[in-house]
Amino acid sequence: MTAAHLTEELALRFARIALGHVGREYPNKPDHTLAGPEDARTPRELHPIFYGSYDWHSCVHSYWMLTRLLRRYPGFAAATDIRALFDAQLTPEKVAVECAYLAAPTARGFKRPYGWGWLLKLAAELSLLDDKSWSKIIAPLAEVFAQRFRDFLPLATYPVRVGTHFNTAFGLRMAADYATATADEALATLLRETALRWYGEDADCPAWGEPSGDDFQSSALIEAECMRRLLAPEAFLPWFDRFLPRLERREPATLFRPATVTDRSDGKIAHLDGLNLSRAWCWRALAGALPDGDVRRLVAKTAAAEHLAAGIPHIAGDYMGEHWLASFAVLALEEES
Template identity: 75%
Template sequence: MSPALTAEIAQRFAAIALGHVRREYPNKPGHVLAGPEDARTPRELHPIFYGSFDWHSCVHGYWMLAHLLQRFPQIEAAPAIRALFDAQLTPDNVEGECAYLAAPEARGFERPYGWGWLLKLSAELSLHTHHAWFDTLQPLADALVARFEDFLPIATYPVRVGTHFNTAFALRLAADYAEATGNGALFSLLCETALRWYGTDENCPAWGEPSGDDFLSSALVEAECMRRLMPQDDFLGWFDRFLPQIEAGQPETLFSPARVSDRSDGKIAHLDGLNLSRAWCWRALGKAIPEDDPRRSMMVAAAEAHLAAALPHVAGDYMGEHWLASFATLALEA
């Protein structure tokens, strides 16, 4: 049977995240100092998202915990997750996060990866019966929606790398927020931007994959972005043009899991995330095509191979452990 998220896995992943979302050090701040007064600790800069090595990893650690709590509310970690959210998602803490973003030097902070993940977290919280968390976080979500609205119209070109700067991944996550909150204007902006950036792409060679520190497949995450934002029939035609040789197993690199030589190296450890994010994309894309399409079984098999390569390595060294479970959750839930 295909791997799936179970209560046992959810408990294991929750324990991992609870061990790092409030672990302040080591820490890699994406922080611009305008003067000596800005030399502050992670917790002083970010009252909520100061753990997990960096801001964006902390945000998607919270997303994963919210998702696991929603899916399996009776797991052993559930009381600790609820206590964490009650303690951290307070009006004062959210105000502190918003104040950081308001500084002129923070205009590009976490653009676009962290922006997408914060909106993904907000979308997840909207599903919880405990709506106080969603309502409390809303000012920060509003601030990042405004950033998308300001940035996307002036972003002439997409960013196609396999790391945090990838624009397709951010659009994909933001789409979940737009739909969950009924923000039709944001969803339309995301659709228009995706079509402007990617709508005419054809015959993707994927020759640059994998790069040495990729955790996203530039090709597959673009396809997953378009699947999420385009009408089904339009997407199928676009997908046929974008990756026309899937039935022949091409581009071959997209079907072969990346090899990870040193999981204590933070950049090399990204490749475990690449395998997990490819599995997420392959699974989601495979479900979008007809069941009798021969490509579907190939895409499912590719997803299984990538999951098998990465799932055993979600925990172990902190350089991967502080973030990989979130991507494993995406893949298992696709």
């Protein structure tokens, strides 16, 4: 099954998948440092909101997806269940426990920057709902992560360009939506200046390392999407011309070939389904930034469709992908090009 845009039918399918795992505590892969025996606690004890979906960050972006689906289709069949989940889980008491976890010295690098960016993306999405109550409740947790960006970025001399959770362009890209939603111009400026410091001189990207065996992001395309999001068009387009100068010839060729996935029960290999979906998201966003009549616009839109067709059929089937892939499908389907 393929689709060009998010439909109510797909929204319901994705919502049912997420509702089936955001409250599923096990199996679980915690990113947790034990400073002593008292720190040996269950996922639900450590994270009373985001204890499901195999890991904390996947639970966070599944909440983001449910929020987006609720905003797009407020009357669809899963809406009541989503609202009930949010009422039960997004409470001041549970947010306080999530914040307290982050205050421990051992949690300084917890989920940096992937989970940081997704939590801020969730907070931004909640702020767009008609019902602002959940947005207000999660605001203290969002501010903790916003402050982590403010503290960390001036210290980060170098970007991280891998295709996994540690990619810094992805973190900047997602945090940008929070800066916009909260009208935090100082944060937006910091994100933009950091992106220019890290990526502003990049040119003629070879994308030679893509894809690695467990990539779920394209280090080349997420960098371009980060710059598109943070720069004004008059600054982004000349940068993009330099960054991918042979795009109209579908080069580098590796960016145009959907990844092959050989074992969807292997969590790392299953990442490659996510690579196809995240590339589709980036290609669609980049196509939308190119002028009408620019041949590269059609090239990018075609690449997006090819990657989306490769990824959408594999959203569910094995928990190694099922606990997170739908979020990236929604990113791709909701990106207007």
